[in-house]
Amino acid sequence: MATTASQYPLNGQRPNIPSAAVRLPAVADYEQVDREIIGTLRPTLGWFTLLGIAVLCLLIGITAWMYQIYSGLGVAGYHPPVMWGVYIITFVFWIGIGHAGTLISAILYLFRAGFRTSIYRCAEAMTVFAVMTAGLFPILHLGRPWKFFWLIPYPNWRLIWPQFKSPLVWDVFAILTYLTVSSTFLYIGLIPDIAVLRDRETNPVRKAIYATLSLGWRNSDREWRHFTRAYLFLAAFSTPLVLSVHSVVSFDFAMALVPGWHTTVFPPYFVAGAIFSGLGMVFTIIIPIRKFFRLQHYVTLNDLDAAAKMCLFTSMVVGLAYLTEFQVAWMSGNKFEQEYFWNRVFGQWAWAAWIMLLCNMVLPLSLFSQRLRRNPSWLFILSLFINLGMWFERFVIVVPSLSHEYEPWQWGSYAPTFVDYSILLGSFGWFFMWFLLFIKQLPVMAISELKEVVPPKRKHPHPDEFEHSRDEGIAHPFITGEHELPGGAH
C-alpha cells in the first residue's frame, strides 16, 4: 500500500477537492451501500482470533485486579509520595481517546464537515467504549473500591452526601454524563441502520434481535423529521459537553497545588491533547478497517487527508501548551515550579518527557507533507506513536510532579509492578473486546447517512447533480482509493 502513491502519479498536480462536491465517486446506488456495508458483518477467522486475544488480555487484567483487591493497593507500584500512578494515567489516556469520537460525530456534524460521514460511526463507538474503559480506572485505583458509590449523591441513612467541591465528584458527574450522552447519541444514530439490518436479515433470531433494537423504526417521513431535529440537538449538547469533560478531568490536576499541576493552561491543553490522542486512535482503528473490510472507496484518502490535517493542528496546539508550561514556570519566579520543570526535562524522568515531546510534537510535523497525509501506512504507524506519546504525556504530568513536590525529605521514585501492567493490558483487552464485537454485529458506517451523499435514482436526472465531478478527474483512483481494492470495489 505504501507504494501505491507512486503507481498513480499526478504529474505533480495537487488534486484539490471541494469537500462539498461528490464524496463517494465509487459508490453507485443505495443497494451497493447496503450490500457492501452489511457484507462486512460476516465473522471471519481473523476476527475470532483477535477477539480471543482481547478476551485473554481482559482476563489477565481481571485476575490482577482481584489480587489487588484481596491484598491491598500495596501490590501496585505506588511509592509515596507518588500516590497516583498507572491507573490515573490510563484513566486520562482513555478519556482522551474518547473525545475524538464526539468531536467527529458532533462538532463536525455542526460544521457540516463532509469527511465525517464515513468515519463517525467508528469514532463514536470508539468513544463509548473508551469512556467505558476509562470509567473503570477511578474505581480501580481506590483503596476501597467497594465503597466507590459514596461518590454518587444518593439519599442514604447516614444523611451524608458527597463533597461537591472536590474535583473528583466533578469527574463523576462529567464522566457519567458523557457516557450516557455519547452512548445515547451512538444508539440514536444506529436505529435507522439497525432497521436496515432487520429488513435484510434472514436468520430469524438475529432478525428478532435487530427488530427489537430498531424499536420498530420504519423510515417514515415523520420519524425522519423528529430524528434529524433530535440529532441536531444532541450534537449541540455534545459539543460543549466534550469540551467540558476533559476540562473537568484537567481540574483534577489544575485544582491541586502540586508544582507542575497547578496551571491555568490545563483545560485547553487537555482538550486539545484529548482530541489529538483520539484522532490517533481513530487512525489506528479506521485504517485497518477500511483495508480489511475493503471500504477504501467509502473512507477515501480525502477523508484521511482531512483528518490528518486536524491531527496536525491539534498536535501543534499541544506542543504550544508544552512550551507555555515551561515559559510560565520560567517567568513565574516560583522556585518550586522552576525546579520541577527543570527536573522534568533534565532530571530523573527526562526519558519520559522526551518520548512525549518526540511523539506528540516532532513526529506529527511530518503531516505537513501531503504525500504522508495521504499515505495510510504512515498514518497508521504515526498513530501508534501518538498513542504512546499521549500515554507518556499523562505519565509526565502525574509521576514526576508528585515525586518532586514541596517537601524534599519526601521526594521519591516510582516503578510500576506486574499488577499495574496487567491491569493496563486488561484495559486494552476490555476496549478492543467491545470494539471487535461491535464491528461484526452492527454497521461500522452510518448506512442512512452514506445514502444522503449517494445520488438517488431519478426519472429525469438533474443536470447539476454529480455529473460534473466525473470529468474533473475526481474519480481518479488516487483520490477514491479504489486502487487499494484488489480487483476493485465491485
Added chain:
Amino acid sequence: MSEPTKPAGVRRREFLKVLGAGTAAATAAACTYAGPEETGKLIPYLVSPDQTVPGVSTYYATLCRECSAGCGVIAETRDGRAIKLEGNPEHPLNRGALCARGQAGLQGLYNPDRFRTPMIKSGSAWRAATWDEAINLLAQNLGETRGRGVLGTGVFLNQHESGSFPAFLDSWLASYGMRPHLSVDFEADHGAIDAHRRAYGASWPRWNLADAKLVISFGADFLDGWGASVPHQLDFAEARAKIKDAPRFIYIGPRRSLTGLNADQWIASKPGGELAIANFLLGRGDANAASQASGVSPATLQRLAQEFASAKPALVLAGGGGDNGVELVSAAAALNAVKPAAGDAITSLDGIARTSDVIATVERMRTGQVAIAFVRGTNPAYALPKSARFADAFAKVPFKVSFSMFPDETTELCDLVLPDLHTLESWGDAESTRGTITLQQPAMDPVFTGTRSTADVLIAVAKKDSAVASRFADADYRAWLFKRLPGGGSAQTMTAALAKGILPGSSAARAAAPAAPAAITPAASTTGDFFLVTYLSPSLGDGRGANKPWLQELPDPVTKVLWSSWAEIHPETATRLGIERGDILEVKTSAGSIRVPALVYLGVRPDTIAVPLGQGHASPAQSTWFDGKDKAVQWGYGRYARAVGANALDLLPARSNAGGGVIGTTRCSISKTGEQTTVVSTEGSARQHGRGIAQAISVNEIDAHGEQVEHEVKPPGDAPHKFLPGLRSPVAADAQGELGSPTAADQGVLQGLYDPKNPAKMTKRRWAMTVDLARCTGCSACVTACYSENNIPTVGAPWQNGVVYATHSPGFNITRGREMNWLRLERYYEGAEDGRFTEDFEARFIPMLCQHCGNAPCEPVCPVYATYHAPDGLNVQVYNRCVGTRYCSNNCPYKVRYFNWFGYGEPDRVQYAFPDPLHWQLNPDVTVRTKGVMEKCSFCVQRIREAEHRAALEHREVEADEFTTACAAACPSRAITFGDAADANWSVTKLIEDERAYHVFEELNTYTAVVYLKKVNHPAGAVTAAEGATR
C-alpha cells in the same frame, strides 16, 4: 471488679477481628481476686484507689529497665492491659520524659516471641516443661553439683540492675556457697565510670549543662545513650533554651554522632587523638604535637584553646571508650570548670562488672572451672565479640540455666529456660538517684501464665533445699522486698509511695562486689588503612532492642537508616574508592569481617569507617524451632531481630580496653563485593534546596531583648508572618460569613457548628502546637510515642504474623516509601555541598507532622468529606468514611498523610503488624485503620476527647495545659508544646508569639496550626548575620 466479657479494649479488638482466644480469659484474670501476687488489688495512681472503672484507664507508677539508667515510668492500663508507657513526672531522673527505648518496653512485654513456658533442652531439641518439672530439675542439678563439691564455682551473669535484687541474688548465691553474681551491662562506658569515680567521687555525676558557657565533648555521646540519655537531654535542652546565655557546644571526635550533630562545631579528630587535644588544652604539649596525634589542624586547635580560655565557665565531657579512655576522661575532668554537685549523682550505674571480669569468667568456663552457670537478662553470646569465643567456652559448663524472656543467642546454648517476668509484671525497686528508691510494681497480670519472676523462682528453688530453705522464709520476693524497704513496706507508706512510684531512702545495699583491678589486656595487633569506629545504636543499644518492631522501624537519628546495618564512609573516600551508597562492602579486621551496605555520610573522617552495633542477631546453634504454643518463635532473638543486618562486634578483638569496656576502635580494611542493595532509609533528599523548612538563626541576630534582627534571606515566595488569624479562630478566616450570623435568633443552632453562638460551643478552641527547634535534639522519642499512642503499624518487618515471606528483605516496604510515621523527624544538612571533607556543616532536625492547616489543601479535594476542618481547628481524617482516592496526600505540601497499602490490622495477612499478643498494646481509644484508607496525625484527638469527657464529668471547662499529646509528653528535650491557641492561658499561646516563630511553607497560605521556633546557632566568636541566618 469489672465485667470480663466486654471491656472496651476487647470490644475494639473484636471489631478488628484480632481477638485472640486468650484475650478475654487473660483480661478476666487481670480482674480476679485470686492469686498470691494480688495484682488484682494494685494501688492505682490517679483515680480513687478503691476501684477501677472499665473503659477508663488506670495508671501505675513503675520502673523502666530497658537500660541501666532506671527511669520512672507511668504505665497506662485499660481493663487489665498495659497500653502505654510515659515518664513519671515525679521521678527525679527523667522528670516525665521517656526515650524511645523506654517506651518500646511495651513491646518486650507483649513480644510474640516471648517464652510461654519453661523449656528443657533434651538432646538438641527443646520441649516445653511445667514449672514443677523445671524447678525440680534445677534443684536436683544444684544438689548434684554440691554433691560433687564444685557448686562454689557457679557463675551468675545478671543484667545490671540497681536496687535490692542484686543483694537478694547475692544472698541466694551465698546460701549455696556461690560467689556474688556479675552485674553485666555491655553498654556501659567503663572508662568514664572509672575516671568519674576518681575525679568526682561518683560513677555518673549530673552535669550542670545550664551553668556552662561552653560545652566541649570529647566523644561523649551524651544524647545518644551515653550513661543515662534522658536526664542529659533534659539538661541540655534547658541549657540551650536560654537562647542568649545558652552554651556554645563543640564536639570532638572521629564521627559526628547525634550529639555531634547537635554541636555548633565539630572538630574531627582521629580516634584516640582526643587525648592529645585535651592535654594541649591542659597546657601539656603544644599545638603541633596535638595536631600530629589528632589529625586536626593547629589553627583549629589554637582557636579552640582561645575559646576555651575566654569562655567561662566551660563544661568538658569525655567518653572513655578508647584505649586511653580513662586518661582522656580524667583530663576532661581536669579541664571541667563546671563541677557537678556530688549530691544528685546518678547512682544506677554503680557496681557494673567490668567486661574484663566477664571475659575472665568466660576463660574460666573454657578451662572447665565452672560447674553451673546462670544467665538473666543479658546476652553475652551476642554482645561479646565473636573472637571471645563465648559459645564454646559456655558449652564446657555442665549445666546452664537461662532466665531470659526471649529466645536469644545465649539462651539457645543453655539447658534450661525459666522464663522471667517483664518489669511491668513483677515487683522490684531501683535506686536511680541517691536517696530515692524507684518502686517497680506490676502494672498487670503476667501476659503468659507460664512465666514467673526469677526472684520467686529462686525462692521456690531454695525452699526445695532443706539446707537453704530456712534463709528464705518469705512467701515471695514481694514480701522479701517490702520488709527491706524503708518503713518496712507498711500499708500506708506503700500506698503513698506506690501512688508516686518513688520512696525516699536507700534500697538494700549489695555487699561490695570484689573489685578486680582494670586488667588492660594488650590490644591485638590490628592492621588496615582505615580506623573502624563501632558505636551503640541509640535505639537498639547493644542489641537488646532489636526484637522490638518499634525500635527497628525507628530511623537512626543520624543516618535515618532502619531495619539494617550499614558502614558509614565519607563521600570523599567513597568517590576515591568508587563506592556508592548501597554497595555492599566487606569490612575486615584482624578479628573478623562483616558484609554491610555502604552509606556515604558527611560526618565521619575520610580515614574512618563507622559501623553501628545492635543488629545481626542469629541462631548460633541453629536449634530446631521451639515447638511451644507459637510455632513462629525462632532462635536468634525472635522474628524481628533475626537475620537483620550484621553484628559489628564480630570485628572487634576480644580484649577489654582501659576502662574495661569492649566497644572501641580498631583498624580495618574495606573492599567492594560488587553486590548492590537499596539502603533502607526514610530519607528523600537530605538538602532543603533553600525551601526554608528547618530554619535557623544565629544567636548574634537576636539582640539583648530577644528581638530578632531582620535578615535578608527569605524563603521562596516570601510571605509575611500572618499566621495569627489562622490560629486565633478555628476556621482560618470566616470566608463565607454564613458560619456565624449575629442576628441568629436560634443561638446559632441553625447556623451550624462553626457559629460561635452554637450551644455545642466548639468554636472557642483552636488546637495548635509549637516545636522549639532550639531544644529539639532529633532523638526521635516522639516518633515512638506516636506509634505507641496511635496504633501505627510497623511495615518494615521481613516477616510478621509468624509467616515468613523471604522474598521481602527487611524493610522492603520502606524502600517503597510506605512507612507510616505520622510524626517523622527530618534531618537536613547545611553546607558541605561539594562532597569534599569539611568539619563545617550543620544539621537541622525538624519533627514533621500534620500541620492542621486552617486553610488545608487536603480538605477540599476529598470527594466524601473524609477529611474536613473541625470547629475546634483540627484537620480531621475520618477513617471509616475514606474511600482511598489518596488525592489529599497528593495535595498535601507537607506530605504527612499515610496510606494503608496492606491490611496491617488484619490477622490473616502476612503484613499483620500486631501478632498475638502484640495486639494487646493497641490503644482502645484509637481505631486501627483498615486496608485502603488514609491516616495521619490527629493531634491525639482521643486525648482531647478524654480531657473533655473528664471535664464534663467534673462540671468544669478543660483547664489550660491540662493534657498534652503523646509526642509532647514523651519529648526528653521538651521541644513540643500543645494547646489551645485561642485561649491565652495555655502556654502554647505565648510561644507562638515568639520572635523565632515561623510556619513551614508559609507562602502557600496554609495557616498551619503547627508553629516552629527557629533553631539557634552559636557560631564561634563574632560572625556576620548572614552566616548564621542560612535558611
Added chain:
Amino acid sequence: MTQRRKWTAIPGLLALAIGAVVLSAYSGASSSQNRQPVQPINFPHPLHAAGNLKLNCLYCHNTANKSPDPGLPAVGTCMGCHIVVRADKPEIKKLWTYYAMGGPTAKPIPWVRIHKVPDYVHFPHMRHVNAGVTCQTCHGQVQTMDRVYQYSSLNMGWCVKCHVNGYDPQEGLRATGYVPDTGRTVTPAGERKYARYDCANCHY
C-alpha cells in the same frame, strides 16, 4: 392506537424502577434492629427494674454515668442477693454454676451482646447519661421487656437526629414510660440539649 398503549407502559415501569432504587438506599438502615437473642440466663428485667423492686438501671450498669462503658454487673453482684433469694429457681441455679462460689471453675456469664455500634464509633455513655438522656431513649423500655431486643436502629442518621435537632428532655422523660404521656409539647429550640455533630466527635 392499541400499539401505542402497549409501549406507553414502559416509561411507567422505568419510573417505578427508579423509585425502588431510591427507596432501597434506605434499606441499609440497621439490619439488626429488633434482634432479640436468647441469653445464657433468662434475666427478667421487668422483675428487677419494674415490679416492686424498681431497681435503678445504674444499680447494675454502674459505670454508665462515669465511663464510656455502661458496665455489666459482676456475677458477684447478682449473688449478692441470689445467694439466698429464689435460690431454688432453675435460672438462679445456672447463675450459681457460673459463680461456683468464686472457685476455680467460676467463669463470667457469656451474655449475648445486643446494642452495638461499630468500633470506629466512640459512644461515651457517661456523656449522654449525664446530659440527661434517659436510658429508654436509646434502649427502649427495657423494664417492660421479657427478653431484651435491639430497640433503636443505631444507624448514623438516628444518632445525628438528636445531635443536630437537639435532645428534648421532656420527650426523653416520656420515653421512659414512667411518666404518663400528656400530649406532645415540643420544647423550643433554645431549651433543647445540643451536641456537636461533626465527624470527629465520634469517629477517631
Added chain:
Amino acid sequence: MPGIIGAFVEIDSAVEAIEDLRRNRFNDLTVYTPTPRHEFEHALEPPPSRVRIFTLIGGLCGATFGYWIAIWTSRYWPLVVGNKPIASWVPYTIFGFEVMVLIGSLATVFALLALSRVPRLTMTVGYDPRFSGGHFGVWVATSPDRAKEAAELLRKHGAVEVRHEA
C-alpha cells in the same frame, strides 16, 4: 384505517405522486424513505418538529437540579473544607452544566421516541423492507371508496408496485 401503499424507485416520481395526491385532497400521507431527503419535506410541508420544547424544558430542569443538589446537600450538613464557603456556586456551575446536558439530552431522546411513536411493538401496515433499502414508499390512508382513485394516481406516476392494505 386502511390505505394504499405505492413503492417507487425514482425519487422524483415519488415526489410528483405526493404533490398530485395532495392536489386531490389526499392529505393523510406517509412517506417511507431510506434516508431523509429534503425533496419530501418540500412536497409534504410538515409542521416544525416539537422536539425543541422538550429539549429546552429538560435542559432548564437539569441546570436547576444540578445547582440545587450541590447547594442543598452542602448546607444540609455544613462542614468547612479548606476554609471554603460551605455552598460556593462557582464550582457548582459544573454540576449545573453537566446535569443540564444530561437531562436535556435524555429529554430530547424521549421527545424523539414519543413524537415519532417509537418503540412500536408491531410493524405498521404498508411498510415494506424495500423502504429501508433503495425504494421510496408512499402510504395513502383513505377510505375504501376513494382507494381506487389513489391507486390510479400512484400508478400514473410510475409506482413499481401498488398494494391495498387493510
